[in-house]
Amino acid sequence: MDRIERVDVLVASPGRNFVTLKVTTADGLVGWGDATVNGRELAVASYLRDHVAELLLGRDPGRIEDLWQYLYRGVYWRRGPITMAAIGAVDMALWDILGKRTGQPVYQLLGGRVREGLLAYRHAFGWETSELLDAVDRQLADGYRAVRVQTGVPGLRTVYGVSREARYEPAGRAAVPLEEEWDSAAYLASVPAAIGAVREHVGSGVRLLHDAHHRLTPIQAARLGKAVEPYDLFWLEDVTPAEDQEAFRLVREHTTTPLAVGEVFNTVWDAQHLISHRYIDYIRAAVVHAGGISHVRKLFAFADVYGVKAAPHGPSDISPIAFAASVHLCTATHNFGIHEYMGYPQQVHEAFPHAWHVADGYLQPGDEPGLGVSFDESLVEGHPYQPAYLPVARSLDGTLVDW
Ligand code: GCO
Numbered sequence: 001m002d003r004i005e006r007v008d009v010l011v012a013s014p015g016r017n018f019v020t021l022k023v024t025t026a027d028g029l030v031g032w033g034d035a036t037v038n039g040r041e042l043a044v045a046s047y048l049r050d051h052v053a054e055l056l057l058g059r060d061p062g063r064i065e066d067l068w069q070y071l072y073r074g075v076y077w078r079r080g081p082i083t084m085a086a087i088g089a090v091d092m093a094l095w096d097i098l099g100k101r102t103g104q105p106v107y108q109l110l111g112g113r114v115r116e117g118l119l120a121y122r123h124a125f126g127w128e129t130s131e132l133l134d135a136v137d138r139q140l141a142d143g144y145r146a147v148r149v150q151t152g153v154p155g156l157r158t159v160y161g162v163s164r165e166a167r168y169e170p171a172g173r174a175a176v177p178l179e180e181e182w183d184s185a186a187y188l189a190s191v192p193a194a195i196g197a198v199r200e201h202v203g204s205g206v207r208l209l210h211d212a213h214h215r216l217t218p219i220q221a222a223r224l225g226k227a228v229e230p231y232d233l234f235w236l237e238d239v240t241p242a243e244d245q246e247a248f249r250l251v252r253e254h255t256t257t258p259l260a261v262g263e264v265f266n267t268v269w270d271a272q273h274l275i276s277h278r279y280i281d282y283i284r285a286a287v288v289h290a291g292g293i294s295h296v297r298k299l300f301a302f303a304d305v306y307g308v309k310a311a312p313h314g315p316s317d318i319s320p321i322a323f324a325a326s327v328h329l330c331t332a333t334h335n336f337g338i339h340e341y342m343g344y345p346q347q348v349h350e351a352f353p354h355a356w357h358v359a360d361g362y363l364q365p366g367d368e369p370g371l372g373v374s375f376d377e378s379l380v381e382g383h384p385y386q387p388a389y390l391p392v393a394r395s396l397d398g399t400l401v402d403w
Pocket residue numbers: 038170211213263313314315316317340342390
């Protein structure tokens with residue numbers, strides 16, 4: 001029987017901060033995991049280095065579920081983004097090792113393909129509607145069939161999901177979070193028309209999504225959902241903070257616009273009420289933030305019972321390793337809905353060589369044994385961690401609000 005012989009926690013910043021776990025077995029097999037939590041990378045690195053690595057040495061890498069239970073139930077202080085990202089990284093690495101040992105891609109170990117490709121959605125943003133329409137056209141020209149649309153808000157200098165740069169990278173490199181402003185009234189007064197303009201521009205065949213990013217009260221969320229019904233959104237995302245799962249009943253009572261939530265969730269229990277009451281249509285947990293393939297697989301299976309579909313978070317701030325694990329999982333998940341693909345700078349693609357790819361707007365896992373991804377360790381030297389935090393937001397009267 002093989003044994004875990006070495007555990008390395010690699011923090012590097014090829015374009016942005018990533019935390020990568022490398023697990024090496026006595027037989028020389030290497031498994032890779034992502035442990036990146038945007039803005040709290042060092043917390044997860046320490047959790048792994050100081051409290052997990054030693055526990056893994058000498059153990060059987062094939063006991064994936066037992067090790068998951070050991071790291072979840074065995075630590076007493078369970079759940080939360082830091083713990084579950086650390087567990088997620090270990091879990092991804094062990095599935096990667098199992099695939100390499102058996103010569104099988106992970107999706108095959110999970111039961112095999114249930115579809116020919118994963119529908120992907122891209123981001124389009126523009127301060128003015130005309131810029132947004134151009135951004136949508138660029139994604140459609142690249143062959144994508146689903147686009148998230150985000151636009152400026154009159155009177156605001158900063159808005160979530162909209163950048164003055166070509167790429168939108170929310171974590172600003174600074175010693176303290178940047179402060180942004182917010183005004184829900186101005187947003188509610190302007191965003192339905194912007195979405196309507198996009199719908200008129202693209203016609204009925206393109207899937208359009210929008211992310212409200214936790215900022216509305218439940219009744220405001222209900223109002224927005226109702227206002228955009230004529231534009232047939234694929235979903236409205238994070239319409240109201242999801243800790244208050246029961247708040248979604250109010251939203252549900254007022255609108256048939258599909259709802260998506262869950263990128264900040266870390267376990268099935270965060271979404272248990274939402275899913276079992278069918279308050280949402282899509283669950284967005286990311287493999288890296290919710291305990292890895294083993295736990296997110298259970299979350300998606302729980303969602304399947306209630307007709308809720310899997311739609312994983314796929315931003316540029318989870319690494320191509322977690323992205324690979326998510327694509328493998330969804331390739332073998334029947335109740336899959338859509339996969340976010342924000343995309344990466346070329347530097348990140350090169351730092352994390354990967355077999356997953358996009359063809360004609362659909363994601364493919366590749367057929368290499370394991371996850372089909374690795375990390376170029378030589379980058380650790382020249383690309384040290386740099387403090388970078390997600391912004392905070394305040395309303396125009398200075399009150400701190402959800403960013
Ligand atoms: C999305 C998310 C991101 C997050 C970011 C946090 O739907 O892709 O809302 O934009 O804000 O991933 O690190």
